Amino acid sequence: MIQYVSIVLMLIGIYGLLIDRNIIKIIVALNIFEVGLNIFIVSVGFVSGGVAPILTSVNSNSALIYVDPLPQALVLTSIVIGLGTTALALAIARKMYNAYNSLDLDEIGGMDND
Amino acid sequence: MKRIAVIILLGVLGFFIFSGIYSNEAFTEFGNVDLNNRVSNKFITKSVTDENDIVEFGKSSNLETGSANYVTSIVVNYRSFDTLGEVTVLFISSLGVALLLGTLGGKLTHKYRANFILRVGAKTIFPLIALTGIYIFIHGHLTPGGGFPGGSMIASAVLLLYLADENFRAKMSSFKLAESFAGSLYVLIGIFGLLTSGYFLNNFMNTGVIGDLFSAGIIPIVYVLVGLKVGSELTGIITDFLKVEVDE
Amino acid sequence: MRLISLIETITSLLLILLAILAVSSKKMITSIIYLSFLSMLAVLSFAIMKAPDVAVTEAVIGSGLVTAVFLFTLLSMKKAGDE
Incomplete structure (x- = not known):
């Protein structure tokens, strides 16, 4: 169920990227796309009935069934990268607002053509 | 008009993603993953370079990586x-x-x-x-x-x-x-x-x-x-x- | 086990609903708040899929710092929140 939902989230993110003309909302759509992608990558490694991939005094043996830890390690770094790219995109959006006094891509494009 | 075109485009894209993923034999279903066929099995028994059978919390020592997580x-x-x-x-x-x-x-x-x-x-x-x-x-x-x-x-x-x-x-x-x-x-x-x-x-x-x-x-x-x-x-x-x- | 699948279904439906709301809302500030809520539900789905490390990271970054950075951008703009 949650794997299908993650693909639907990615599609909604692409829809927002194509439809919206506001820069802030385009970045929001990019974030929705990223959340969907992260959920999909984690769901690839899910084992039903498995335990979380940490050895503790309760789950103390490597012979138990564990969830795949590799996709989780990839997503862990991907989330932090996501914050970096979002911050950079927002900084560029702020510079554009200072230069054109608008956030709408149609208005900004129209100014250049005049 | 543009909205309809985008929705049609996304429908086609979604169809190809779903059919491409779920008709592929190499893609295992959600929850039915067998870790013995994956590289993560080596990570769990901590035997990428050494051969190692079983890892026990609080007992095993001097493995290639000693992290419990x-x-x-x-x-x-x-x-x-x-x-x-x-x-x-x-x-x-x-x-x-x-x-x-x-x-x-x-x-x-x-x-x-x-x-x-x-x-x-x-x-x-x-x-x-x-x-x-x-x-x-x-x-x-x-x-x-x-x-x-x-x-x-x-x-x-x-x-x-x-x-x-x-x-x-x-x-x-x-x-x-x-x-x-x-x-x-x-x-x-x-x-x-x-x-x-x-x-x-x-x-x-x-x-x-x-x-x-x-x-x-x-x-x-x-x-x-x-x-x-x-x-x-x-x-x-x-x-x-x-x-x-x-x-x- | 039944409770987990019930939570999973509710989380999935709310994820799709919030994504649609975030994309289609008119005001920027509502869109950002919906995005924060979506990240919080993503934390829940990561916890259901037995990924505690990812859940902790997403809770701190996805719904904390990303929302803060978005809000500071809006605060610095004069006509924040409209259209």
């Missing part, structure tokens, strides 16, 4: 070079934000005034949040968490101080110092591993018994460094975003 053992030991590149990407993005917004002028002002409860409560809560962040990245090899969430918690503690007090300014020079110190020490540890055992970022220390605080060789050291670096970089990004234009 498997995700940490992948992030900081097996794929540590990847993490070094990732930290570099974060550094470049924080540098880009500083270049784009740093020219606005250094004045930090809010358009609102914090109320009494926020001002008093922030002083009490700030040490607790910072302590939780430090705890999380020191225990990264035993409990969930690690350098990335721990560093972000430190950055969010600084954010709380910014919100509570409009005259507060983080001492960015010490954060910059911590960041460059942590980054260069990470690379130096990698080069030391290259010199002593022949591989960049090799775990050259004794890994100890699984489950102890002082175990897992270089993993806690590297994760503390990653936590400091991520925390200082995110604090820098937040400080840059709070800058307002002084005059046009």
Whole structure:
């Protein structure tokens, strides 16, 4: 169920990227796309009935069934990268607002053509 | 009109994604993954280079990586070079934000005034949040968490101080110092591993018994460094975003 | 086991609903708040899929710092929140 939902989230993110003309909302759509992608990558490694991939005094043996830890390690770094790219995109959006006094891509494009 | 075209396009795209993924025999269904066919099996029994049958918490010692948290053992030991590149990407993005917004002028002002409860409560809560962040990245090899969430918690503690007090300014020079110190020490540890055992970022220390605080060789050291670096970089990004234009 | 699958279904439906709301809302500030809520539900789905490390990271970064950075951008703009 949650794997299908993650693909639907990615599609909604692409829809927002194509439809919206506001820069802030385009970045929001990019974030929705990223959340969907992260959920999909984690769901690839899910084992039903498995335990979380940490050895503790309760789950103390490597012979138990564990969830795949590799996709989780990839997503862990991907989330932090996501914050970096979002911050950079927002900084560029702020510079554009200072230069054109608008956030709408149609208005900004129209100014250049005049 | 455009909306309809986009919806048709997305329908086609969704059809190809769903049919491409779920008709592929190599793609196992959700929840039916067999780890014995995957590379992660080697990570779980900790036998990538050594042959190893079973790992027991609190008993097994001197394995190739002594981390009880498997995700940490992948992030900081097996794929540590990847993490070094990732930290570099974060550094470049924080540098880009500083270049784009740093020219606005250094004045930090809010358009609102914090109320009494926020001002008093922030002083009490700030040490607790910072302590939780430090705890999380020191225990990264035993409990969930690690350098990335721990560093972000430190950055969010600084954010709380910014919100509570409009005259507060983080001492960015010490954060910059911590960041460059942590980054260069990470690379130096990698080069030391290259010199002593022949591989960049090799775990050259004794890994100890699984489950102890002082175990897992270089993993806690590297994760503390990653936590400091991520925390200082995110604090820098937040400080840059709070800058307002002084005059046009 | 039944409770987990019930939580999973509710989380999935709310994820899709919030994504649609975040994309289609008119005001920027509502869109950002819906995004924060979406990240919080993503934390829940990561916890259901037995990924505690990812859940902790997403809780701190996805719904904390990303929202803060978005809000500071809006605060710095004069006509924040409209259209």
